[in-house]
Amino acid sequence: MNIYVVEDERWALAELKELLSCYEPEHRVFAFENGDDAWAAVAEHRPHLVVTDINMPGMDGLELIEQLYRLDAAVKCIILSVHDQFEYARQGMQFGVADYLLKPVKKEALFQAVSKAIRQIESERKQREAFLNSSLAQMLLAADEGLEEASAFREVNDRMWGMVLLYLERGQQSKGWNERSGCLDELKLQLADAVCAGASVHNVDVDYRQKVILIPLASEAQAGGLLNVLSGYYHHKLKQLPITAHMGFAVKRERESLSAAFSRLKQQLMEKATFGQTSYLSPASTQQDAELGDIWDKVRVMELHYKKGDMAKGQIVLQHILAELDRKRISKRQLRLFVQDLLFSLKYNLLVSKTGMVRLNDLQEDLRMLDGCTGYEELFEWLKELMLAFYCEQEPKELNPKGLIPVLLQHIHKHYQDNISLQQFAADHHVSLGYLSRMFKSQTGTTFSDYIAGYRIRKAKELLSEGVDRLQEVSLLVGYEDTKHFSALFKKIVGETPIMYARKHSLPK
Known part of the structure; x- marks a missing residue:
């Protein structure tokens, strides 16, 4: 805030400037010997508060106050005068004078008047800014x-x-x-x-x-x-x-x-x-798309692993692909085009191998989840689930535990709200429970129970982000009847409670 001190008596001006120096450096104090000099400085440093004498050669204090008022009615002024006359106060009140102090001015009275004016200026400024910013926000949108x-x-x-x-x-x-x-x-x-x-x-x-x-x-x-x-x-x-x-x-x-x-x-x-x-x-920013030819070679390797039912190796290559994209610092636009082409290509090859014919409508993929990804970790989780959804729908060529893993994953994704038993699945498919359990961990990198818990929590995060704010409702929708157990598990996996997560990730109401 700029504070002007205007006084034609040099010793009095020096004393006032010294007294008001206590408001620096938060505020800047400028001293002038007459109204003309003060008015000339307005173009470079517009004042917010003016402490001025009345009787001065050239432009007097009241003229200066009037000119400032016409320029900016928000400027506050404090009059200093040896004259205890109502007429001065009356004229000053027309132009928003904040206070009228008689000379010789007591230090305490000066500080009280200046501090009060500063608080008033800041309060009015905040009110004006709030109103203007609200209107500007409407104009922007x-x-x-x-x-x-x-x-x-x-x-x-x-x-x-x-x-x-x-x-x-x-x-x-x-x-x-x-x-x-x-x-x-x-x-x-x-x-x-x-x-x-x-x-x-x-x-x-x-x-x-x-x-x-x-x-x-x-x-x-x-x-x-x-x-x-x-x-x-x-x-x-x-x-x-x-x-x-x-x-x-x-x-x-x-x-x-x-x-x-x-x-x-x-x-x-x-x-x-x-x-x-x-x-x-910046306006001068020129960003060319990164060369992604080497990444498409990795895509074909990933596709081969998923087709064979080797989920673990497919996910490792997927991580390598995303790490390479991160290293290339590609734009959001190029990433969207890459993901769109990736899913189109994988779906096309799957449908051709399965039915021999392809309809364009079958190749469309909802990319709204991509728009919600803020980093490569979230992108990996989303693409990993899509890959599982793509390849788990295919009939396994091997009726051994390795070939059954995609079937089991698809079963989890469809029935995660229910009580899923690995023992029952093994019995239904006539395989050893221990062998199936070891093969599941080998292919997914995690145990059966941890995978289900992780998948349910990811679904809970989606619900919380979409605005489902009742904890009991979210808990039931992802397969947990005990809300306290769900909340504790969520905090263990995510690192914060469901309520804290919802506050950060859901759109404000």
Whole structure:
């Protein structure tokens, strides 16, 4: 906050500046010997609070207060005068004077008046920001319907802005960007100083995962300074956070609506952002698709293992494929295309080998779960289940325990809510329980009971993410009648309680 002290007597000015230095460095104090000098400085450092004498050569205190009021009615003023006259106070009240102090001013009275004015300024600023940010959030998300008629909002759309979009991947923090407000406040100040000291920068919460910072631009050339600030923030702050986040920047052109600029920036960010890793998209970013020919060779090896019913080896190759994609830092767009082609290819080969003919409708796969994956671990779990679903539906060529593992996995996936018995399955298929149990662990990498528990908990996580918030209901839907046992098992496997998980991963109401 900028505090002006205006006093034509030098010794009194020096004393006032020394007294008010206790408000630094949180606030900046500027001293002027007359109203003309103070008014001339407004263009560079706009004041928030002015402590001024009345009788001064040139522009006197009341004239200065009037000019400031016409420029910005939010500026607060405190009058200092040796005259105990109602007329001065009356004139000052017309222009929002916060207090009237008689000289010689007592130190305690000065501190009390200044502190009170600062609190009032901050309170009013927060109220204005809350109202404006709420309106700006509407303008970002909608086509400005109902807002275009207001002159303030027409002014927002008519001018040029630098737009920063900060996007937090879903399910990583319960409070989103609000938990990192201090770090963002620092960024906001740096961006403001990059265009003009004290520039009015708006910090808009679109939702708990998306935040937009709007910086007023006089010309597009000022964007260069903003890009330098953002590059430093990305390398020194954003990449150090224990979350996956993406940041993008664009210039909102004059007379372009906020919603159009926001949609353009978000679409670019969602397509070009690096999957599973924190990334920064600037206007100069040029990202070419990675070469994936060597990965398709691994896909054929994985397909061969799954066709043979060797689930363990198939999953190992799948992990290698995803590790290679991670190393190549591919974009979300390229990942989506790769997964789409992968599933299409595997399904096509399966259907051709099974029926000899293929219908296009049979090759379609719902990729909405892919959109919910925030990293390669989640992507692996989703693809692993899809692979099992694909290949477990095929009739086993071997009626031995190894050939029965895909059948058993398919049975688990279809009946996980029920009481599944490995002993009963072994008896029904006339195989040794011990041998089947050992073969199951060999093929899946885990025991039968742990696999069922893990699969049920994954289904519980899906339900919690989709908004099913009653713990008893979730517990029953995944096959556990004892809610306490389910909650304890969930915490053991996931590392947090179902309620904590739901708060982080479900969309806010």
